[in-house]
Each structure stands twice: as structure tokens, then as C-alpha cells.
Amino acid sequence: MTSGSSAGTSCRPPLKQDSTVTTKTGASHLKNWRSGIGRGGVHTTWSATFDALTPLESSMAPVLHKHNIEVIRHLITLRRIGGRILESIYIARGPNGTAMDTTFQQICATSDQIRRDLELWEQQLEAMGLKPSREYSEMKIEYCLLQLLLHRPSPTFMVPSRQMASYCSKAASTAISHWSKIEGEYGISAICRCFRQLHDIILVGLAALYCDW
Structure with missing residues (x-):
């Protein structure tokens, strides 16, 4: 025992x-x-x-394998800029059409700062070395959509200036170019699989029609 x-x-x-x-x-x-x-x-x-990728996963997701989560972090930054656009340009207004606690000059200053932040974001995207890739095209499209959101006719800027129309024209043209590239390589379902994407396509088409017709 x-x-x-x-x-x-x-x-x-x-x-x-x-x-x-x-x-x-x-x-x-x-x-x-x-x-x-x-x-x-x-x-x-x-x-x-x-979260290390296997060789098979690395071959299927080369951008993730090379850049890790930098891509999604950069996209989160873009989403935050989009939130600022909605909170400033599309801010709630009173019955007379004016913002409750924000002057028009303040909104213009905020709009200019957002425009600079968007341009900086695009420069950083180009420096990441993503292209040519589907991820690069999709992020470029999201950037163009925010350019349209910032510069199209809105409750604040009901009649856009010539410069704003130029921004919209360039954004629409760039988005259409990248959509065409993705569709040619991955099919129509890659660019229009839900109502949100359909809305974006219609928005871009109307902007191009308005600015370039």
C-alpha cells in the first residue's frame, strides 16, 4: 500500500x-x-x-498576411470621419432651417477640417502599398462615398459651389472605375449584394449625372 x-x-x-x-x-x-x-x-x-495564418490562409488572404489589421484600423478611421460629416453637415435644424447651437461659420470651418482629414487619409492609404488589390479598391470606393457625402447638396450647402461639384465629379468617376474593376474580376455580386450597396451605386450615378451631364 x-x-x-x-x-x-x-x-x-x-x-x-x-x-x-x-x-x-x-x-x-x-x-x-x-x-x-x-x-x-x-x-x-x-x-x-x-492569430498566425497557415500557409493556405496566407495564400487566400495576402493583404491580411502582409498588413495584419492595419487595413481595418484605417477603415475605422474613415468611418469616424463619416460620423463627423453627419454630425456637422447634416446636423439637426430648427423650423427656420438653422442649426440650434452651431453657426454657419463653425460648420464651414468643420467642413474644411474634414476635407483636410479626408485628403490625409487618402495619402496614408496610398502609402500603405495595398494596390493593386480588391481591398484597395473597396477602401477607395468608401473614401469616394464620403467625398460625395461631404460635397453634395445638403441641408447646410443646398446649392454646391463649382469646387464642390468638381469634388463630386472626381469622386463619382473614381468610384465607378473601381466598381468596374471589381465587377470584372469578381462578378456583379461583389459590388451589389445588398440594398446598401445598391443605394451607393444609385447615389454615385446621380452625382455623375448632375456634375458631368
């Missing part, structure tokens, strides 16, 4: 030792994770340990 008990004990280290090893290992992982945060490298640490 004693011999069996001793044999069982020798095959398994004491519970206290297991706990100590686990604690040290956990502390080591936590230290590495915090170190990644300090260097601004959370996504790199995460990718290396939890």
Missing part, C-alpha cells in the same frame, strides 16, 4: 509546485503582453501568438 502510494506521488509533482510554475508562466505572458502595449505593438503580439 505504501509502495503504491509512493509510486503515485513520484509520477505527479506536488500541487504547490504546479501552482508555482503556472503562476510564473502566467506572469511571464502578462509581462510580455504589457511590454507589447508599451511599444504600441498589441496587434503584433496578438498576431504572433493567437
Whole structure:
């Protein structure tokens, strides 16, 4: 009985030792994770340990394999700019058509800043080295849609200036070009699979008709 008990004990280290090893290992992982945060490298640490692509996945998603989550982070920045457009240019108005707490000069200043932010966003997109790829074309289309949202006739700018019409014309032309490229390579379902995309296509078509006819 004693011999069996001793044999069982020798095959398994004491519970206290297991706990100590686990604690040290956990502390080591936590230290590495915090170190990644300090260097601004959370996504790199995460990718290396939890989300590494297999060779097959890498061949199917070359952009993700090369750029990791930088693409989605850049798209999130664009979505935030879109929110600012809606909150400023399309702000709620009173019965007389004026904004409640914002002057027209303030809205114009905000619009100019958003325009500069959009231009900076596009420069950063070009510097990412995504093209030629479907992801690049899709992000370029989203950028063009926000250019239209910013410069088309709106409750604030009911009659767009010649410069605003020029922005709309260029955005519509660029979006149509990228849609045509995606459709030619992936089919119509890649650009018009839901009502939201259909709305975008109609919006761009009307803008092109308005500006260039």
C-alpha cells in the first residue's frame, strides 16, 4: 500500500509546485503582453501568438498576411470621419432651417477640417502599398462615398459651389472605375449584394449625372 502510494506521488509533482510554475508562466505572458502595449505593438503580439495564418490562409488572404489589421484600423478611421460629416453637415435644424447651437461659420470651418482629414487619409492609404488589390479598391470606393457625402447638396450647402461639384465629379468617376474593376474580376455580386450597396451605386450615378451631364 505504501509502495503504491509512493509510486503515485513520484509520477505527479506536488500541487504547490504546479501552482508555482503556472503562476510564473502566467506572469511571464502578462509581462510580455504589457511590454507589447508599451511599444504600441498589441496587434503584433496578438498576431504572433493567437492569430498566425497557415500557409493556405496566407495564400487566400495576402493583404491580411502582409498588413495584419492595419487595413481595418484605417477603415475605422474613415468611418469616424463619416460620423463627423453627419454630425456637422447634416446636423439637426430648427423650423427656420438653422442649426440650434452651431453657426454657419463653425460648420464651414468643420467642413474644411474634414476635407483636410479626408485628403490625409487618402495619402496614408496610398502609402500603405495595398494596390493593386480588391481591398484597395473597396477602401477607395468608401473614401469616394464620403467625398460625395461631404460635397453634395445638403441641408447646410443646398446649392454646391463649382469646387464642390468638381469634388463630386472626381469622386463619382473614381468610384465607378473601381466598381468596374471589381465587377470584372469578381462578378456583379461583389459590388451589389445588398440594398446598401445598391443605394451607393444609385447615389454615385446621380452625382455623375448632375456634375458631368
